[in-house]
Amino acid sequence: MGVKPTQPSQREGLKQMQVYKNKMDQQKIQNKKTSLPPLGGGGTAIKENSMILQKDMLAKQFNELSRAKELGKKVVYTFVPGNLTELILSFDLLPVYPEINALQSGMRKKSAAYIRDAEKTGHSEDVCTYVKCDIGMMLNGNIGPTGEKLPDPDLLLLSYTGCFTFLKWFENLERLYPGVPVAMLHTPYQEDGKITDEMVQYMVRQLETEVIPKMEMVSGKKFDKSRLSEMMKNSAKAEDLLVKVLESAKRKPTPIDAYFAGVYYIGPIFTAFRGTEAAVDYYTELWNEVQERINLGLGPVTPEGELNEEKYRLVVEGPPNWTHFREFWKIFYDIGAVIVASTYTKVGGVYDLGFRHNPSGPLESLSEYCMGCYTNLNLPQRVSLIEKYVKDYSADGFLINSVKSCNSFSAGQLMIMRQIEQRTGIPVGFIESDLVDPRYFSYANIKNRLESYFQMLEQRKIIMTQGV
Amino acid sequence: MEPLNRIIEKSKHLSFDLNYTYSKQWKSADTSRILVGYLPIYFPREIVHAANGLAVGIFGVGDRKQIIRGDAYYQSYICHLPRGVIEMALDGSLDKFDGFVFPAICDCIRNLSGMFKLEQKGKFQRYFDYPQNFDLSIGGEFYIQEMKHIIGDMSGINRVQVTDENLIRSIRLFNINRRFIEEIYNIRQEYPWRLSAVETYYILRAGTSLPVEEHNEILKQVIDHLQNERGEPMDNIRIVVTGSFCEQPPIGLIKSIEMAGCYIVDDDFMLGSRLIQGNINSDTGNPLSALADAYINQSAFSSCYYDVGNPKGKRLVELVKKRNADGVIFSAASFCDPALLDRPQMQKECDIAGIPHINFQFHENTGQFKVIKEQAGTFSDSIKLWA
Ligand code: SF4
Ligand code: SF4
Numbered sequence: 001m002g003v004k005p006t007q008p009s010q011r012e013g014l015k016q017m018q019v020y021k022n023k024m025d026q027q028k029i030q031n032k033k034t035s036l037p038p039l040g041g042g043g044t045a046i047k048e049n050s051m052i053l054q055k056d057m058l059a060k061q062f063n064e065l066s067r068a069k070e071l072g073k074k075v076v077y078t079f080v081p082g083n084l085t086e087l088i089l090s091f092d093l094l095p096v097y098p099e100i101n102a103l104q105s106g107m108r109k110k111s112a113a114y115i116r117d118a119e120k121t122g123h124s125e126d127v128c129t130y131v132k133c134d135i136g137m138m139l140n141g142n143i144g145p146t147g148e149k150l151p152d153p154d155l156l157l158l159s160y161t162g163c164f165t166f167l168k169w170f171e172n173l174e175r176l177y178p179g180v181p182v183a184m185l186h187t188p189y190q191e192d193g194k195i196t197d198e199m200v201q202y203m204v205r206q207l208e209t210e211v212i213p214k215m216e217m218v219s220g221k222k223f224d225k226s227r228l229s230e231m232m233k234n235s236a237k238a239e240d241l242l243v244k245v246l247e248s249a250k251r252k253p254t255p256i257d258a259y260f261a262g263v264y265y266i267g268p269i270f271t272a273f274r275g276t277e278a279a280v281d282y283y284t285e286l287w288n289e290v291q292e293r294i295n296l297g298l299g300p301v302t303p304e305g306e307l308n309e310e311k312y313r314l315v316v317e318g319p320p321n322w323t324h325f326r327e328f329w330k331i332f333y334d335i336g337a338v339i340v341a342s343t344y345t346k347v348g349g350v351y352d353l354g355f356r357h358n359p360s361g362p363l364e365s366l367s368e369y370c371m372g373c374y375t376n377l378n379l380p381q382r383v384s385l386i387e388k389y390v391k392d393y394s395a396d397g398f399l400i401n402s403v404k405s406c407n408s409f410s411a412g413q414l415m416i417m418r419q420i421e422q423r424t425g426i427p428v429g430f431i432e433s434d435l436v437d438p439r440y441f442s443y444a445n446i447k448n449r450l451e452s453y454f455q456m457l458e459q460r461k462i463i464m465t466q467g468v
Numbered sequence: 469m470e471p472l473n474r475i476i477e478k479s480k481h482l483s484f485d486l487n488y489t490y491s492k493q494w495k496s497a498d499t500s501r502i503l504v505g506y507l508p509i510y511f512p513r514e515i516v517h518a519a520n521g522l523a524v525g526i527f528g529v530g531d532r533k534q535i536i537r538g539d540a541y542y543q544s545y546i547c548h549l550p551r552g553v554i555e556m557a558l559d560g561s562l563d564k565f566d567g568f569v570f571p572a573i574c575d576c577i578r579n580l581s582g583m584f585k586l587e588q589k590g591k592f593q594r595y596f597d598y599p600q601n602f603d604l605s606i607g608g609e610f611y612i613q614e615m616k617h618i619i620g621d622m623s624g625i626n627r628v629q630v631t632d633e634n635l636i637r638s639i640r641l642f643n644i645n646r647r648f649i650e651e652i653y654n655i656r657q658e659y660p661w662r663l664s665a666v667e668t669y670y671i672l673r674a675g676t677s678l679p680v681e682e683h684n685e686i687l688k689q690v691i692d693h694l695q696n697e698r699g700e701p702m703d704n705i706r707i708v709v710t711g712s713f714c715e716q717p718p719i720g721l722i723k724s725i726e727m728a729g730c731y732i733v734d735d736d737f738m739l740g741s742r743l744i745q746g747n748i749n750s751d752t753g754n755p756l757s758a759l760a761d762a763y764i765n766q767s768a769f770s771s772c773y774y775d776v777g778n779p780k781g782k783r784l785v786e787l788v789k790k791r792n793a794d795g796v797i798f799s800a801a802s803f804c805d806p807a808l809l810d811r812p813q814m815q816k817e818c819d820i821a822g823i824p825h826i827n828f829q830f831h832e833n834t835g836q837f838k839v840i841k842e843q844a845g846t847f848s849d850s851i852k853l854w855a
Contacts, residue, residue, distance in 0.1 A: 175813055
């Protein structure tokens with residue numbers, strides 16, 4: 001029997017795949033020479049279109065920020081978890097996210113000096129290093145990731161979802177920028193594991209009486225609810241696409257790494273672009289690329305090249321370390337471990353549980369969004385979510401990267417670990433580092449710990465395959 | 469009247485009975501009584517009192533209990549208080565408590581509430597979210613809802629309805645309590661040698677495990693005693709200690725400061741019992757509103773409350789002036805983000821006002837005070853020298 005001729009559509013598909021494969025091969029060659037650019041500076045070394053798009057978006061954003069005064073634009077400093085990006089953009093205000101500056105300073109190896117400078121002004125070694133890094137950056141002229149000075153804030157928008165330190169952070173900023181108005185949005189914690197109507201109403205009233213009036217005052221514009229709703233349509237579209245990307249990791253092999261690469265994927269939607277068409281374009285492109293990888297049966301893209309053999313599938317809890325991000329990732333790459341789901345990529349919204357920004361009730365929806373972010377979930381909710389990930393993503397192991405800085409994440413993690421071990425029976429691992437303070441990243445220590453952990457996974461695999 | 473030394477001894481015992489024997493005995497006398505444990509800092513105990521309950525302060529184990537299991541629940545870079553609390557939860561010290569309230573002061577306490585939920589300690593475990601919006605009709609409303617949740621939890625256990633009448637009665641009793649405590653501080657301001665800071669600490673802390681009526685009786689007697697001379701005035705400096713509002717400093721630390729030549733004329737050790745300043749309105753038909761109003765408008769400063777518009781550094785300076793103090797000791801628990809993140813700004817305000825200050829960090833189970841004593845001694849000498 002001869003080879004059945006392929007249908008035109010199939011032929012087209014194969015052709016596309018070949019083109020894609022060639023592109024990947026070329027990039028793999030380039031890849032040997034390229035180093036991982038800073039987060040937000042273009043993604044991993046293999047330049048997929050989505051990465052180029054993201055890089056352009058960020059370049060434009062920071063360029064606009066550096067020219068804010070000349071463009072007559074007002075600037076809002078705010079936080080990632082529970083951010084009100086659509087609302088900010090609906091007033092044509094420009095958002096700045098100090099946490100992003102801090103993590104970028106970490107990746108650009110500037111954080112150590114910034115932290116030291118903040119400590120010289122009296123800050124304790126014990127406290128969150130994001131705050132100190134940000135303060136240090138300000139003391140050093142507030143130079144942003146593109147080397148240009150970031151504009152001073154016209155409004156400090158303190159929506160402190162899931163972390164008390166945000167509050168302290170902004171009290172410090174308020175003193176550094178005296179006279180700048182502060183708008184406070186208190187997000188109630190999901191202490192009972194649910195969002196009630198009264199919690200939503202409490203937030204809506206704060207938006208109406210505190211946040212929106214201050215934005216109107218700073219921007220000189222009236223609140224335009226329909227514009228906000230329009231933006232939320234884009235938010236929901238991008239959120240749908242992001243969920244598809246993240247959930248693609250349920251496949252074997254997974255086409256993505258949902259932690260190390262995941263932090264790039266969440267970039268636009270967690271920051272200044274949610275609600276924009278640019279974000280929808282980015283996620284459309286990203287999803288297309290992921291689909292291509294699925295069709296080709298390819299594993300995740302990493303700075304070291306493509307992961308060819310998926311040996312261990314892990315769920316990870318906790319933020320990554322930024323100062324040694326690439327070395328950290330490589331430890332996993334070298335052993336063939338891939339992260340199929342992570343909680344860190346949910347700090348700006350747990351969209352895979354179904355939440356979408358809702359244009360028909362924009363303020364209520366923003367409130368629910370703020371309350372639904374990962375670190376605003378109570379511990380039992382966090383445990384259940386991780387347990388679900390372990391099962392849904394067929395994980396072989398669960399690993400916690402416990403960062404010194406972040407009590408919001410870290411306090412209680414050892415109990416989370418026990419619970420997951422009891423509920424799922426998979427091997428659990430625990431390592432410690434920090435976000436941006438290199439003094440707390442011990443490569444040798446972490447590598448040793450991870451290697452022992454991977455051995456544990458290997459032994460379990462052997463036992464499982466032998467059916468013992 | 470009971471002799472003062474006996475009152476102090478009794479208070480000391482109550483303060484550090486980590487089995488909460490007295491509170492448990494109180495509960496066992498009547499089946500409708502309930503015990504509600506609360507973590508630092510502040511919680512409107514009036515609502516528990518009005519529900520025929522006793523709100524019992526759970527302020528860690530200090531240096532009085534060896535941590536065996538608690539350390540396995542916390543990384544080394546997390547403050548000490550929660551590991552002691554978990555230890556007590558696991559070793560049975562908190563059995564017989566009906567519920568627990570975790571005020572919204574930091575992420576450690578917040579997550580501890582989830583740990584209690586996962587361990588199913590008590591019949592309810594409530595995180596008590598303080599509003600950070602200070603508009604009565606918004607933040608105040610939210611605060612009322614938060615109180616109602618706890619009232620609902622309690623009445624689900626003992627079927628006692630919290631009536632306005634009961635609540636007003638409770639508010640009045642706690643108003644007396646606050647007034648008496650303030651009076652003790654006022655007496656100490658003039659005659660700090662009559663009651664040491666450690667003794668004051670015992671007397672206040674005892675009140676967190678006693679019915680308010682009994683504590684009021686103790687306070688009244690203490691005030692009567694303090695009308696008479698006791699002890700000898702010394703050539704000490706007068707200082708305010710700040711930053712120890714949650715994890716409590718070991719007694720040895722407070723003693724060391726005093727022995728180094730400092731009268732502690734104000735502090736935030738037992739801030740929860742003193743947070744609301746002045747009386748809460750009890751001539752009202754809406755006592756829950758009155759409690760909310762007091763929280764919003766009558767709270768002392770603390771690192772756990774958003775302070776833009778009313779900066780705590782300035783309020784600290786006011787306190788120093790009010791107490792006629794010579795300096796400030798910043799004394800925070802290690803790894804306590806709220807206290808430590810406030811410190812530089814508060815120090816700056818002190819500098820601007822020309823108030824000398826020093827700082828140190830502690831763990832509730834710190835056992836070595838030599839360095840602290842030396843530091844406080846040098847501080848005291850330098851102030852005396854330049855006075
Ligand atoms: S404690 Fe954690 S969530 Fe809070 S500011 Fe620091 S890193 Fe961010
Ligand atoms: S000592 Fe500080 S960090 Fe620790 S529980 Fe208390 S407030 Fe939180």
